Amino acid sequence: xxxxxxxxxxxxxxxxxxxxxxxxxxxxxxxxxxxxxxxxxxxxxxxxxxxxxxxxxxxxxxxxxxxxxxxxxxxxxxxxxxxxxxxxxxxxxxxxxxxxxxxxxxxxxxxxxxxxxxxxxxxxxxxxxxxxxxxxxxxxxxxxxxxxxxxxxxxxxxxxxxxxxxxxxxxxxxxxxxxxxxxxxxxxxxxxxxxxxxxxxxxxxxxxxxxxxxxxxxxxxxxxxxxxxxxxxxxxxxxxxxxxxxxxxxxxxxxxxxxxxxxxxxxxxxxxxxxxxxxxxxxxxxxxxxxxxxxxxxxxxxxxxxxxxxxxxxxxxxxxxxxxxxxxxxxxxxxxxxxxxxxxxxxxxxxxxxxxxxxxxxxxxxxxxxxxxxxxxxxxxxxxxxxxxxxxxxxxxxxxxxxxxxxxxxxxxxxxxxxxxxxxxxxxxxxxxxxxxxxxxxxxxxxxxxxxxxxxxxxxxxxxxxxxxxxxxxxxxxxxxxxxxxxxxxxxxxxxxxxxxxxxxxxxxxxxxxxxxxxxxxxxxxxxxxxxxxxxxxx
Numbered sequence: 085x086x087x088x089x090x091x092x093x094x095x096x097x098x099x100x101x102x103x104x105x106x107x108x109x110x111x112x113x114x115x116x117x118x119x120x121x122x123x124x125x126x127x128x129x130x131x132x133x134x135x136x137x138x139x140x141x142x143x144x145x146x147x148x149x150x151x152x153x154x155x156x157x158x159x160x161x162x163x164x165x166x167x168x169x170x171x172x173x174x175x176x177x178x179x180x181x182x183x184x185x186x187x188x189x190x191x192x193x194x195x196x197x198x199x200x201x202x203x204x205x206x207x208x209x210x211x212x213x214x215x216x217x218x219x220x221x222x223x224x225x226x227x228x229x230x231x232x233x234x235x236x237x238x239x240x241x242x243x244x245x246x247x248x249x250x251x252x253x254x255x256x257x258x259x260x261x262x263x264x265x266x267x268x269x270x271x272x273x274x275x276x277x278x279x280x281x282x283x284x285x286x287x288x289x290x291x292x293x294x295x296x297x298x299x300x301x302x303x304x305x306x307x308x309x310x311x312x313x314x315x316x317x318x319x320x321x322x323x324x325x326x327x328x329x330x331x332x333x334x335x336x337x338x339x340x341x342x343x344x345x346x347x348x349x350x351x352x353x354x355x356x357x358x359x360x361x362x363x364x365x366x367x368x369x370x371x372x373x374x375x376x377x378x379x380x381x382x383x384x385x386x387x388x389x390x391x392x393x394x395x396x397x398x399x400x401x402x403x404x405x406x407x408x409x410x411x412x413x414x415x416x417x418x419x420x421x422x423x424x425x426x427x428x429x430x431x432x433x434x435x436x437x438x439x440x441x442x443x444x445x446x447x448x449x450x451x452x453x454x455x456x457x458x459x460x461x462x463x464x465x466x467x468x469x470x471x472x473x474x475x476x477x478x479x480x481x482x483x484x485x486x487x488x489x490x491x492x493x494x495x496x497x498x499x500x501x502x503x504x505x506x507x508x509x510x511x512x513x514x515x516x517x518x519x520x521x522x523x524x525x526x527x528x529x530x531x532x533x534x535x536x537x538x539x540x541x542x543x544x545x546x547x548x549x550x551x552x553x554x555x556x557x558x559x560x561x562x563x564x565x566x567x568x569x570x571x572x573x574x575x576x577x578x579x580x581x582x583x584x585x586x587x588x589x590x591x592x593x594x595x596x597x598x599x600x601x602x603x604x605x606x607x608x609x610x611x612x613x614x615x616x617x618x619x620x621x622x623x
Contacts, residue, residue, distance in 0.1 A: 110315035111137055112283025116243055119200035120157045124150040131163055136246065136284035137316040140167040151187070158198040158208055161188040165211045171224075171254025172291055174499065181215040203241070206234045210247075220500070224255045235271070245275045246284030253291055259503060259544030265292045269301075276305075281312045283319065290322055295545040296585050299329035310339065317346040321364045325547050328367065331586015333374040340368035360387040361424035369428050370549040373435040374588045381436075382443070385428050389446065392418075392425035396449035414498045419453055426456030430463040430553045435589065439467040454490040458508070459553065461487045465515045466554060469522050477522070481515045488512065506543055510536050510552055514559055521563055530567070533560040537579070545583065555580050561593045570600035 111133040120128055131146035144167040150160035161184055168181035189195040192212045199205040210230035214223055231248035238244050249268040256264040269292035272285050279285050286309045293302030306326035313319035321343035327335035344365065348358045359365065365384055372381040399418035415423070426448055433444055444467050448456045461484040468477035488508035495504045513536040521529035537556040561576035577594035584590065 110313065111139075112286070112313045112316070112319070113281040114243065114283065117203075118157075118159050119204060120150065120159060121154050123153040124157055124160065127153065128157075128160060128163070131160075132243070133283050133313075134316065135163060135166055136243075136282075136287055137313055138170070138172075138287070138318045138322075139316055140170070143167050156188075156198055158188060158195065158200070159204055161185055161195075162204075162208050162211055165215065169214060169254075171250050174220075174254070174257065174501070176215075176220065178215050181211070185211065185215070203234070203238055206230070206237065210234065221257050224251070224257065227251050228255045242275050242279045242282055242285065245271050246282065246288055249288050249292070250284070253288065260295060260546065261544070262297075265298075268292050280308060283309075283313055283316070286312065287319065287322060290325055294325045294329065294547040296329045296583055297545065299326050299585075302326040303330065310342070315346060317343045317350070317364070320346055321367065324367055324371070328371070328548065329585065331374075331584075333371050333586065336371035337368060337375065340364050340371060344368065360384075360391040361421045361428070363424075366424060366428055366431075367548065370431055370435075373431060374586065376588065378436055378438075381432055385425075385432050385443070388421075388425045388428055392422045393449050395421045396451050396453075400451060418451065419455075422449055422451065422453045423455045423459075426453070426459045427549075427553075430459045431549055433463050433467060434553050437470070439470045454487055454494050457487040458484060458491040458511070462511050462515065463553065466518065469515075469518045472522075474519065474522055477515075477519060481512075481519065484515060485512055503543075506539065507552060510540055510556060513539070514552075514554060514556060517563075518559070521566075526563075526567055529563060530560070533563065537576075541579075541583075550584055550587075555584060555587075555590075557583070558587070558590055558593065561590070561597070565593065565596060565600070568600075570597040570604065573597040574601065 111130065114129055114133045114136070116129065116132055118125075118128065127146040127149040131143045131150065134140075134143035134146065137143075144164050147160050147164035147167070150157060151164070154160065165181040165184045168177040168184070170176065185195060189198060195212070196205055196208055199208045210227060213230050214227040216223060216226075218226075228248070228251040231244065231251045234241065234244040235248040249271040252264060252268040252271070269289060272289045272292065275282075276285050276289065286305045289305040290302050290309060293299055293305070303326055306323040309319050310323045320339055324336045324339035324343075327333075327339060344359065347364065351357065351359060365388060369381045369384045372378075372384070395418045399416060429443065429446060433439065433441070438444065444464075448460055461480055465477050465480035465484055468474070468480055488504075488511055492502070492504045492508055495501050513532055517529040517532035517536065520526075520532065533556055537560055540552060540556045543551075557576045557580035561573045561580060564570070564573035564576060574594060574597040577590050577597060580590040581587065581594065
């Protein structure tokens with residue numbers, strides 16, 4: 085990467101001669117030279133660190149505190165506006181960001197006039213672009229270009245490098261694109277040696293390497309991130325993205341237990357009950373399942389079920405209670421909680437295979453929850469097939485087709501995202517193949533599962549527990565074992581483990597396939613010992 089050494093030296097001098105560097109030992113270490121008075125520095129730097137940690141609410145609160153201390157400090161408004169953009173999740177609230185910027189001044193020109201330095205003007209301009217006119221994809225590209233300009237002019241600005249890399253990740257609108265993610269990683273790797281405790285650098289490196297192919301490259305960053313930001317719940321959880329991609333289940337569990345401890349301490353201080361559902365609990369339950377800790381997984385699932393039922397009931401009886409705290413994507417708290425519960429229940433049943441357990445009869449609470457319904461209709465179909473109730477399975481498969489269509493439509497409406505269409509094609513193909521196998525049509529079932537596996541392989545690699553809760557290669561491997569085709573089953577389980585390393589069902593399936601292959605070879609030797617020990621040649 086081409087550098088501008090003079091600009092870098094000048095920026096380093098600026099760091100030394102302007103506002104002092106601040107360190108947030110509990111959230112990572114940042115030092116951001118700025119024109120704000122001493123009264124804003126603690127809040128501003130805390131907010132910046134938490135912005136890099138994706139602790140957006142805490143960051144916004146401290147940026148507002150900086151605004152209160154210095155109403156004309158432009159960077160405090162820049163920072164709060166930044167909390168309204170979640171690049172990795174492709175979420176934004178443009179209206180909220182514009183309202184924040186308008187509190188600084190009513191026009192872009194007037195706001196820019198309040199930025200005290202060229203560098204601050206460039207940062208402010210970047211959010212004017214990000215929250216300006218145009219479609220999201222177009223604005224994201226222009227925003228990435230604006231951050232590239234900051235990085236070019238001020239190569240010694242580690243925050244500029246970090247935000248440039250994050251903008252690059254955010255510009256990958258259509259799933260995980262390895263080339264794009266590696267470009268972002270290159271920017272971060274260049275600044276990492278000088279800034280190994282910077283929360284943005286370490287955090288975004290994990291995102292760059294957050295798949296089963298590149299995860300080994302992210303292990304260093306994961307180990308560091310948990311140490312440098314002990315009071316950031318997202319930081320503690322984020323390390324598990326790498327651990328999960330490597331099948332390191334003890335580390336996955338520890339990271340998410342720690343994350344939940346941090347989150348619940350914050351909630352307790354705010355007078356709120358512990359969080360029972362949500363992203364970190366979903367990953368914790370999945371980690372427990374991979375460890376074989378079914379009782380611990382059940383405990384989390386039951387807590388989430390109770391929370392989902394209560395919130396859904398409240399949403400059904402009060403219009404306001406269902407919509408307060410709506411996400412940027414447009415999901416209500418009830419919808420998010422119910423979806424989390426359904427995802428946890430699906431993984432619990434599929435990974436434990438406890439199809440006669442009481443949990444197999446749990447349902448989605450009443451309401452309009454298409455994501456939850458599609459996940460549980462799919463799971464119910466698998467369960468009915470495993471129990472041998474083909475009539476119930478056909479009925480559940482029909483429900484899956486309907487709820488999947490509604491979920492895909494909801495995703496398009498909320499996020500302008502059609503990626504779920506491919507997932508639901510695989511859902512329906514898997515269920516059709518399983519029904520065919522149950523009806524004795526094994527060749528058709530194997531052929532369809534191979535087709536669905538090819539479709540799944542074509543999807544971008546996703547982080548976290550399997551997005552398709554029953555991976556197609558895994559399903560194919562299980563069917564091939566039933567058909568006494570262990571060599572082919574071995575190939576299927578190996579393909580599954582390439583996408584989900586260390587997944588317990590696949591590890592066990594591979595071991596069973598290897599055992600059957602070895603037993604078959606041994607049986608052949610026993611029945612035909614002469615082939616194994618040919619007689620010596622006479623010369």
